[in-house]
Amino acid sequence: MKKWMTIILMSSVLLAGCGDTGQGKNNGDQNEAEVPAIIEAVIDIPEKTEVGKEVELVVTVKQGKELVEDASDVKFEVWKEGQKDSSEKIEAKHTEKGKYIAHHTFSEDGVFNVQSHVTARDMHTMPTKTIQVGNVDANQHEHNDQGEEHGHHHGDVSIHLQKPEQVKATQQIPLAVHLQKDNKPLTKANVRLEIFQEESNPAWVDMTERENGEYTTEYQFPESGNYTVRIHVENDEGLHEHTEEAVTVE
Incomplete structure (x- = not known):
């Protein structure tokens, strides 16, 4: 009898050990499948400044609720509206609490674009804000730097797609769209992505509004290759x- 009790007890211990191992493996698989939060960058610059005055350019980088202190590359690109080919890039340095700072002195009047290029944790984002320097004629507002005119005029609408630097097929990829209108976050918009390859039927993906003009979703590209992501933005005001x-999907 003692012999059988010993055998039963040892078998129970072995089964319990196997169960623990399997559970740990499943948890590991779940952790590996988790999609990291998207990197967010918020530019802080004055709305107006004077010619010859040094301006502090600040961008704060976050991932979810975490301040990003280890961005691998942060710089600002500055250009006069309509003259992006003559832009100037300035390296930014990390100070504290996820803030990266650079300084720039504007040498002439006009409306200038300030774009931050932030690379952190295998993601890249490029938000843009404008600043008025010196005397600016409000009636002389040029089109965007690509010279494209939209079908309806609703002021300047900035549309920026944020995605990881490396996009791999058959994996859930976090995507975000940042919208600004008249230099302010554009909220309460309907944002859809039209994703397609040449000579293929498009996939339509609705995005969810978060805050401060940010809209997010996840998408799994079915195979490697070159894709076009067309971003459609509409609202109830006729925009x-x-x-x-x-x-490019690997």
């Missing part, structure tokens, strides 16, 4: 804008 971006 209908779109832009597109090429995405």
Whole structure:
């Protein structure tokens, strides 16, 4: 009898050990499948400044609720509206609490674009704000730097797609669209992505509004190759804008 009790007890211990191992493996698989939060960058610059006055350019980088202190590359690109080919890039340095700072002195009047290029944790984002320097004629507002005119004029609408630097097929990829209108976050918009390859039927993906003009979703590209992501933005006030971006999927 003692012999059988010993055998039963040892068998129970072995089964319990196997169960623990399997559970740990499943948890590991779940952790590996988790999609990291998207990197967010918020530019802080004055709305107006004077010619010859040094301006502090600040961008704060976050991932979810975490301040990003280890961005691998942060710089500002500055150009006068309509003259992006003559832009100037300035390296930014990390100070504290996820803030990266650079300084720039504007040498002439006009409306200038300030774009931050932030690379952190295998993601890249490029928000843009404008600043008025010196004497600016409000009636002399040029079109965007690509010279494209939209079908409806609703002031300047900035549409920026944010995605990881490396996009791999058959994996859930976090995507975000940042919208600004008249230099302010554009909220309460309907944002859809039209994703397609050449000579293929498009996939339509609705995005969810978060805050401060940010809209997010996840998408699994079915195979490697070159894709076009066309971003459609509409709202109840008659706004209908779109832009597109090429995405290479590994």
